[in-house]
Amino acid sequence: MGGVEVTRIVTSNDPGLLQVLRGVVRYRAQQAGIAESDAEALAMAIDEAASNVIRHTYGNRHDARLALELWIYPDRMELVLEDSGPKVEPGEVRPRPLEDVRPGGLGTFFIKSFVDECAYEENFPAGNRLKLVKYFSRKVAPGDESPD
Amino acid sequence: MKVQIRKANDVTILDCIGDVDLYSSPHLRETLMEQMHAGNPAVLVNMSEVSYIDSSGIATLVEGLQLSRQTKTRFGLFGLKGNARSVLELARLHKVFAIFSDEPEALEKISSIEPFGGL
Numbered sequence A: 001m002g003g004v005e006v007t008r009i010v011t012s013n014d015p016g017l018l019q020v021l022r023g024v025v026r027y028r029a030q031q032a033g034i035a036e037s038d039a040e041a042l043a044m045a046i047d048e049a050a051s052n053v054i055r056h057t058y059g060n061r062h063d064a065r066l067a068l069e070l071w072i073y074p075d076r077m078e079l080v081l082e083d084s085g086p087k088v089e090p091g092e093v094r095p096r097p098l099e100d101v102r103p104g105g106l107g108t109f110f111i112k113s114f115v116d117e118c119a120y121e122e123n124f125p126a127g128n129r130l131k132l133v134k135y136f137s138r139k140v141a142p143g144d145e146s147p148d
Numbered sequence B: 001m002k003v004q005i006r007k008a009n010d011v012t013i014l015d016c017i018g019d020v021d022l023y024s025s026p027h028l029r030e031t032l033m034e035q036m037h038a039g040n041p042a043v044l045v046n047m048s049e050v051s052y053i054d055s056s057g058i059a060t061l062v063e064g065l066q067l068s069r070q071t072k073t074r075f076g077l078f079g080l081k082g083n084a085r086s087v088l089e090l091a092r093l094h095k096v097f098a099i100f101s102d103e104p105e106a107l108e109k110i111s112s113i114e115p116f117g118g119l
Helices: A015-031 A036-057 A107-114 B025-037 B055-071 B082-090 B103-112
Strands: A004-012 A065-072 A076-083 A117-120 A128-135 B002-008 B011-017 B042-049 B074-078 B098-100
Touching: A004 A015, A015 A036, A015 A065, A036 A065, A036 A076, A036 A107, A036 A128, A036 B055, A036 B082, A107 B055, A107 B082, B002 B025, B011 B025, B011 B103, B025 B042, B025 B055, B042 B055, B042 B103, B055 B074, B055 B082, B074 B103, B098 B103
Parallel strands: B011 B042, B042 B074, B074 B098
Antiparallel strands: A004 A065, A065 A076, A076 A128, A117 A128, B002 B011
16 A cells, blocks of 8 residues: 555444444644644534444444555545445445535535545445545644644 | 533523533433423523534434424523534534623524524
8 A cells, every 4th residue: 555554543433432443543744743723624524434334334233343444645534444244235325415404414415525635445345445535735834833 | 411401580591511422412312302392482502512413413402493393482592602603613503603702792682583593
């Protein structure tokens, strides 16, 4: 894949661990000197993507696993979320129209808003591998108190 | 996340403290539904201690708004900041809810809104 693999963590798909996934993304992004706004966007994107897996791919079963990889490049950070559920048909994952005010259906819209690229790996043999890419608006120097 | 319930005259205030995500939003939903069905004339959600909310939390608030229309409850939010305000605006829901800057403003104005959540 190239670049630097910063972290790969494997967890159960317990929604109580979403805060851990968000925390890992924020922490690694902060370590890499990424602007706080970009780090928060990535944390929100992984939360929504993992929530989708828990609710839809795994159907709220909590006995399955999720794996998260974080890759940091000079110009971007990539998050890869892996599950072992049934294949997701990318065409079926569409954000709902915003004018349709109702509970639910915003997760995919948020993911597409928070990252620059969002795609499933086509040839992943079992389960799904979703890659989210965020290009940095800028990096901040350590100790910079006012990113963005 | 914790949800604490208190009263200010005839207004019920739900103080949300912590992150609202897929794990915690069912607790907020349950509390919100209980208070709506309890015949309270007005329910306010205090978001000032919510630093993070995701789509499941937003869905819970939308559900509360819809229920408020059925139960004729005046419903509003106050104290939104940072992420919570940003995602509501991103989803273009900031004009759908009655949103107040802080508790004094919310208590002053909640009685003047129509009992369907919007201004």
